[in-house]
Amino acid sequence: MPPLPVAELHVHVEGTLEAELLVALARRNDVALPTYDPVALTERYRHFTSLQSFLDVYYANLAVLRSATDFYDLMAAYLRRAAAAGVRRAEVFFDPQTHLNNGVGFETLVEGFSSAVADAPISADLILCFLRDLGPDAAEQTLRAGLEFREHFIGVGLDSAELGHPPRLFKRVYEIAAAEGLRKVAHAGEEAGPEYVWEALDILGVERIDHGVRSLADPRLVARLRADRVPLTVCPLSNVCLKGVGSLAEHPLKTMLDAGLVVTVNSDDPAYFGGHVDDNFAAVRAALGLSAEDVRQLALNSFEASFAPREDKERWQAEVLSAQIG
Ligand code: ADE
Ligand code: ZN
Numbered sequence: 629m630p631p632l633p634v635a636e637l638h639v640h641v642e643g644t645l646e647a648e649l650l651v652a653l654a655r656r657n658d659v660a661l662p663t664y665d666p667v668a669l670t671e672r673y674r675h676f677t678s679l680q681s682f683l684d685v686y687y688a689n690l691a692v693l694r695s696a697t698d699f700y701d702l703m704a705a706y707l708r709r710a711a712a713a714g715v716r717r718a719e720v721f722f723d724p725q726t727h728l729n730n731g732v733g734f735e736t737l738v739e740g741f742s743s744a745v746a747d748a749p750i751s752a753d754l755i756l757c758f759l760r761d762l763g764p765d766a767a768e769q770t771l772r773a774g775l776e777f778r779e780h781f782i783g784v785g786l787d788s789a790e791l792g793h794p795p796r797l798f799k800r801v802y803e804i805a806a807a808e809g810l811r812k813v814a815h816a817g818e819e820a821g822p823e824y825v826w827e828a829l830d831i832l833g834v835e836r837i838d839h840g841v842r843s844l845a846d847p848r849l850v851a852r853l854r855a856d857r858v859p860l861t862v863c864p865l866s867n868v869c870l871k872g873v874g875s876l877a878e879h880p881l882k883t884m885l886d887a888g889l890v891v892t893v894n895s896d897d898p899a900y901f902g903g904h905v906d907d908n909f910a911a912v913r914a915a916l917g918l919s920a921e922d923v924r925q926l927a928l929n930s931f932e933a934s935f936a937p938r939e940d941k942e943r944w945q946a947e948v949l950s951a952q953i954g
Contacts, residue, residue, distance in 0.1 A: 643897025
């Protein structure tokens with residue numbers, strides 16, 4: 629049976645760096661790694677105690693990315709794998725600040741990522757993310773530098789260490805982005821509580837919440853998200869790996885779906901958390917006992933939540949409605 633058509637709306641291209649490519653790029657660019665054995669590296673990727681413990685490894689590994697070809701290879705590998713997973717549309721996060729701080733030019737990373745998107749076997753666009761722990765001034769500087777490449781990305785997002793870096797600090801940079809016609813999303817409610825989700829909605833004016841799993845703690849917030857059909861891009865394997873949720877069986881995805889929220893399933897950082905979007909679907913189906921109709925609803929939601937042109941979204945949703953779900 630062919631995979632279910634979906635949109636993937638929450639994936640960090642930097643988090644798709646598989647151990648094999650990491651080793652190949654380290655050799656290509658003469659960058660030292662703690663080990664050159666992909667199996668041993670992958671083993672290290674699997675043991676995290678928190679978001680920060682993951683981010684430390686994730687940022688360190690990105691030192692292997694140097695040339696436009698490296699960035700192309702990373703993005704192209706993700707898009708090929710996503711196509712095989714049934715992804716029709718990918719809205720892919722990238723973190724320019726990490727690469728700029730590694731001495732890579734903005735034009736280099738944009739050239740690599742953008743060329744891979746142009747060559748992609750599926751519909752894809754880029755979303756530029758700010759590293760919230762580097763603060764609002766750095767975010768604004770990054771956006772201004774990025775605007776030289778305005779046609780290469782469709783929106784902005786906010787990621788990295790959440791606690792202590794609330795959305796309200798980024799009000800100005802989101803206003804600048806909005807004035808440029810950019811779409812707005814933000815990570816909120818991954819480790820921090822519902823107040824971060826409120827701020828992302830009311831102060832930043834975001835159109836989607838990335839993660840948002842902690843919204844359930846506030847019934848008034850749930851009512852707001854439902855009434856406004858604000859999509860939540862949930863990443864089940866990520867939440868378990870980073871200890872936001874005790875186990876997949878305890879994941880709130882089904883509760884969120886039953887509450888009428890526009891939830892979607894995504895991979896976040898598939899190289900680190902044990903699977904791509906298809907693996908996330910399979911894992912939650914098994915652990916939460918989702919029905920075929922639940923799965924269909926999740927796929928329909930993903931296209932509703934996408935920033936793709938309406939005609940494309942409707943075509944993909946028709947595909948979902950006629951798909952056999954095994
Ligand atoms: N960057 C990459 N993955 C992330 C996540 N799950 N949360 C915040 N920032 C990230
Ligand atoms: Zn994320």
